[in-house]
Amino acid sequence: MIFETHAHYDDEAFDVDRDKILKLCYEEKVYPVINAAVNGKTCEATLKLTREYPFVYGVLGFHPSDAADYNDEERDLLRQRCLSSDKILGIGEIGLDYHYDEPDREIQKEVFISQLKLARELSLPVVIHSRDAAKDTMDIIKEYGADLSGVIHCYSYHLKDALEYVKMGYYIGVGGVLTFKNAHKLREVVEGIPIERILLETDSPYLAPVPYRGKRNCSLYLTFVADALAEMKGISREEAERITFDNAVRLFGIKDIQI
Ligand code: NI
Numbered sequence: 266m267i268f269e270t271h272a273h274y275d276d277e278a279f280d281v282d283r284d285k286i287l288k289l290c291y292e293e294k295v296y297p298v299i300n301a302a303v304n305g306k307t308c309e310a311t312l313k314l315t316r317e318y319p320f321v322y323g324v325l326g327f328h329p330s331d332a333a334d335y336n337d338e339e340r341d342l343l344r345q346r347c348l349s350s351d352k353i354l355g356i357g358e359i360g361l362d363y364h365y366d367e368p369d370r371e372i373q374k375e376v377f378i379s380q381l382k383l384a385r386e387l388s389l390p391v392v393i394h395s396r397d398a399a400k401d402t403m404d405i406i407k408e409y410g411a412d413l414s415g416v417i418h419c420y421s422y423h424l425k426d427a428l429e430y431v432k433m434g435y436y437i438g439v440g441g442v443l444t445f446k447n448a449h450k451l452r453e454v455v456e457g458i459p460i461e462r463i464l465l466e467t468d469s470p471y472l473a474p475v476p477y478r479g480k481r482n483c484s485l486y487l488t489f490v491a492d493a494l495a496e497m498k499g500i501s502r503e504e505a506e507r508i509t510f511d512n513a514v515r516l517f518g519i520k521d522i523q524i
Contacts (some may be wrong), residue, residue: 270468272299303358329394344386356392381406390516439455
């Protein structure tokens, strides 16, 4: 069984066959699936998916790209939404994204910190998105999130930072990029940290692994990532699946998977 820790099944890329894909995930034993929200609208869509599918869980939050829409009212709504269902397992995806100039970095930081505080208040783990913002992410997590648990999703930085996150108790999210020919940096990270700190994720519909690179991603393709991970760690795919599954259960605190 593979635990899909990060996907966006509310995305319009799945409008044509969402139900079919999710049912296939269940049949192929790729579950639970965690759907990650990025703003108010996708929080609602995530909650809806968790009601429709017993094996779909959610994390709710405002992505840095949507930080300009976050305010006190949205924070209160986010709190209510998190408390409204025991299938909401964390706050995410939240973080910093300096790839584009918008929203303003100061706004991104403020919104990130506010949601880290909310995670502490609710005793929930955090799912962190961070792109081109290694230093600020590390500084903020050290100051506001060192005592939280969480995952650095779709990890894209150096081994040195990964080791620091692992030391703080964080997990490292690994997906399709691991199968890319040019993924030297990520391979170094995976080789350098214990497999007990790695979570498998797709970020579907984005970042499909080889041989589907460039196409729409879905959780079924996690087998290719599990294969790559197993090969690097010198273990069987089944073992890689089992260990990363247990890691996700440990982080997200799912006690019984009743499906
Ligand atoms: Ni994502």
